[in-house]
Amino acid sequence: MPPPKKASAPAPKPPRSTAKKQSSKAGGVTMDVCLRVDSPKIREMEKQAAHRRGFKWALGLIVVICFLALLKITVQESILKNPQFELRDVAVQTSGPLTVEKIVRATLLTRGENLLTINMRALHTRLRQLAPVKDVAIERDFDAGLMTLRITQRQPVAWLDCPKLGMVAGRSEVGYLLDHEAVPFPCDVVTESLTALPVIRYSALAQKTAGVAIQDLQLTSALKLLHELEERFEQGQPQVRSLDIQTPYSMVATFADKSVITFGVDDLDVQLARLDRIRLEARQRRWEIGTLNLLARQNVPITFRQPPDLAGLQPESPVPVTLSKSTSVR
Template sequence: MKSRNMASPKKASAPAKKPPRSAAKRQSRWAGGVTMDVCLRVDSPKIREMEKQAAQRRGFKWALGLIIIICFLALLKITVQESILKNPQFELRDVAVQTSGPLTVEKIVRATLLTRGENLLSINMRALHTRLRQLPPVKDVSIQRDFDAGLMTLRITQRQPVAWLDCPKLGMIPCRPEVGYLLDHEAVPFPCDVVTESTVGLPVIRYADLSQKTAGTAIQDLQLTAALRLLKELELRFEQGQPQVRSIEIQTPYSMVASFADKSVITFGVDDLDLQLARLDRVRIEARLRQWEIGTLNLLARQNVPITFRKAPDLAGLQPQSSPTVSVSKSTSVR
């Protein structure tokens, strides 16, 4: 009975059963991994010698390449100098100046700092343009190079003067070279080096209280701007037959006095020039019809405009017939 119930030795030594495959997969899925870097470089005197020789070969190649580049650049420089910079075909032979105005050609050429024989390709065009624009009378510059003829052509647009600026306080004396200053319509003053026939006959704007004297820079002044506008309008009327203006004096911040070739003196206000010029046109037309010789006229007044004559005016038809006869003085007023 006992031997029958005992387990056999073969069955007792049998290995334990393996866990299910799904369980093994779950364990490997959750198990963490470790990565290790292993350096397998082998160091020896022979290897170090081989690396040294390889570094020497690389250094020799770099040095050889650098020497070749330097030699190429030097050869290129010599080629450029001999074929272009020292080529007589590109030499500057003459400078032509096309301009019109008070600025002389000689002064323009001196301002360029160009020399005969200079290579046209080596000239700094931007610096040349800047030097010419720094001249106060110059308004615009155009430069052209002709390599075949060795010619540099300068087209200079000068500011066109419309009047002399008179301000003794700032040393501006009209019709005198070097100390005389001209004005254009943009209120830009510039010195006059040479007084010519075209500039000596220009009208004068007198402004004793002027505080700015910067040649080549527009003067930001309301009174001077009004005087230039008045001058422009009077010049247009001169072309239509009215007397020519000789000078405009800015006396106060609100008044200007214009003197004309017919010896008339007319006072204008700085504001409402259009209205004042319309009154002037009516007076000029009446004076021409009746042969009046105007002495003074004050257009600042809005209602009764004071006017004087150099000789007794003909007022026939202007007074009511019923009025008694009175003696007419040389001074009267009109609306």
């Protein structure tokens, strides 16, 4: 009995070709078959399809442009041109030598400007560029159309006098003020309160930049001394009028009672404690101090405008003692 024949495997299906041409073998010969059919009718149909696609793209683009234009008009009419968001007034809350008019001019704001379009960062930067300004806070009130500026100014503690650098104390525009952080800034208007400030004279000052702290040991020491002397003035001591930084190691203070006292740059606490003792003694004995040099650690030189009363301070004259011949002293 003949063996059963094996079922032949189904022939694999040829892969679907997406190329324009396909290669096939017939009798060992390779043939290229072009599967794309081209005819005037097909070209006309493809052209019409391309026109339809182009029309759809153009229509979509027109719709997008119309939507953006409508959105722009809506924004302009409802927000940008809305009188509710117009700037009507600027309020400045500050205290210091910088005038309100100059602060408002520095903002570059105009009445009627839209509050939403104001660049707050640029406005903050313009205000901080003013040398007397230490900090800025800005608030917008859309209902009232109000811009509120809260300006923290540097509080001056003294005038800085250095003619070499064009700084003349007590004069506007060329006068410079100092705060407790050694930051100089120009004075626009000299008021009565500013006139009463003490003067720090520093002819050897190398440079100054408005709004930037001066890194100088002598000036820092002078500001510290000025602060200590102002506290003592509140306790009843004479008020300091000027501090003259004469050398790298000494400075001379002139007071309202016409006393002139020399301080060293270092060890201010020790010198001030010595000054307190001398002032107390002078007050009790009604001495009028002329000059005092606290640089000396011992035998402090001091002069008086009037002859001082030294009663009780001079040693008593020794009483002579007569000894007889018979008296013996052991």
